Amino acid sequence: MSLIEINNVKKIYNPGENEVRALDGVSLKIENGEFVAIIGQSGSGKSTLMNMLGLLDKCTSGEYYMDGVDVSKMDDDELSDIRNKKIGFIFQGFNLIPSLTAKGNVELPLIYRGMKKAERSELSTKALEMVGLGQRMDHLPSEMSGGQQQRVAIARAVAAKPPIILADEPTGNLDSKSGAEVMKIIKDLHNGGRTIILITHDNEIALEAQRIIRIHDGRIVEDKTNP
Numbered sequence: 001m002s003l004i005e006i007n008n009v010k011k012i013y014n015p016g017e018n019e020v021r022a023l024d025g026v027s028l029k030i031e032n033g034e035f036v037a038i039i040g041q042s043g044s045g046k047s048t049l050m051n052m053l054g055l056l057d058k059c060t061s062g063e064y065y066m067d068g069v070d071v072s073k074m075d076d077d078e079l080s081d082i083r084n085k086k087i088g089f090i091f092q093g094f095n096l097i098p099s100l101t102a103k104g105n106v107e108l109p110l111i112y113r114g115m116k117k118a119e120r121s122e123l124s125t126k127a128l129e130m131v132g133l134g135q136r137m138d139h140l141p142s143e144m145s146g147g148q149q150q151r152v153a154i155a156r157a158v159a160a161k162p163p164i165i166l167a168d169e170p171t172g173n174l175d176s177k178s179g180a181e182v183m184k185i186i187k188d189l190h191n192g193g194r195t196i197i198l199i200t201h202d203n204e205i206a207l208e209a210q211r212i213i214r215i216h217d218g219r220i221v222e223d224k225t226n227p
Helices: 046-053 076-086 102-112 117-130 146-158 176-191
Strands: 004-013 020-030 035-039 061-066 087-090 164-168 195-200 211-216 219-225
Touching: 004 046, 020 046, 020 219, 035 046, 046 164, 046 195, 076 087, 087 146, 102 117, 102 146, 117 146, 146 176, 164 176, 176 195
Parallel strands: 035 195, 035 211, 087 164, 164 195
Antiparallel strands: 004 020, 004 061, 211 219
């Protein structure tokens, strides 16, 4: 049983004469512990595919199984519950709350999970230490560089130890040095047993993954193992 399996998934906007097929019959399996890069240019469908895989959006038709469970028929509350337990998100734009410290930002999703304060504090501290920000826990996002803010976002994504990390252009807003530091953390997470799904338009970033899936016009045009 694959960790993720999607079969003939389609996402159609404006059905009818002017319809847009953002995904046009995509089938894909991702195994537990893989490091997969999904690469494509703007408008290729990679962001739509990310939203499907991350349970942020529903397909128009097709099947989606996660751990053997059909999630394509679930309602929003059920999808939200699975998302909270199984997927950690890293976004290009960091998405940090400006008024919260680094630790406060990392703790926020743990509050939504109903965790007790002591456990939240322990997990968020460990996550920030893991990304090298143990000394910056009480700093606000405005007091940190872009690279440090992205590391806070990574700590937030991994604090609850979700098995899947979904990273959408995680180095897109960073300089090359900060980008390299972020990619090292992501690779370390993979080496620690996480399944990584990395969305990118950058061939060099994609080469960091074990497997590269190329998408174009809503279809997978290449799926290869990185030597």
